[in-house]
Amino acid sequence: MPACFLGVMIVFGCLSFVPVAGQERMPWPGSAPEGRLERKLDPLQVQSILDSLNEESQKQYSEDFIVKYYLDLGPLNRVQVNPQLWKRLSLSERRQLGNRFAKAFKGTGLLFCQFFAGDALVGKVKSDPIRGGLKFELAN
Numbered sequence: 001m002p003a004c005f006l007g008v009m010i011v012f013g014c015l016s017f018v019p020v021a022g023q024e025r026m027p028w029p030g031s032a033p034e035g036r037l038e039r040k041l042d043p044l045q046v047q048s049i050l051d052s053l054n055e056e057s058q059k060q061y062s063e064d065f066i067v068k069y070y071l072d073l074g075p076l077n078r079v080q081v082n083p084q085l086w087k088r089l090s091l092s093e094r095r096q097l098g099n100r101f102a103k104a105f106k107g108t109g110l111l112f113c114q115f116f117a118g119d120a121l122v123g124k125v126k127s128d129p130i131r132g133g134l135k136f137e138l139a140n
Contacts, residue, residue: 049104083117098136106133
């Protein structure tokens with residue numbers, strides 16, 4: 001009996017050292033974001049795009065459009081728009097600025113971004129699977 005037990009232990013011990021093909025490369029089920037676009041935006045690229053948008057806004061409205069943005073949690077997902085400027089704009093001007101923002105980030109990997117004026121959510125840019133690219137929507 002002890003010899004049989006010892007034999008079984010040796011067999012299991014040897015089997016534990018046998019490598020399993022592809023074991024190292026297999027992700028945990030549900031953990032791999034297959035098919036998702038996960039590009040991180042380059043902070044210099046973001047700054048350049050926002051500077052360009054603010055230059056256009058300065059020419060048209062004499063004020064910056066974007067006053068703050070957040071990159072600390074990954075991709076650009078939140079911007080603070082100038083609340084005084086936002087109040088003065090008509091709905092069509094707001095849409096126009098939001099659409100400019102969306103077009104400026106086309107092809108960068110940006111998938112979603114919220115617009116805040118002060119503490120209020122005033123709009124968002126999100127990917128448009130039907131037309132491709134990004135689209136801007138005003139908040140309700």
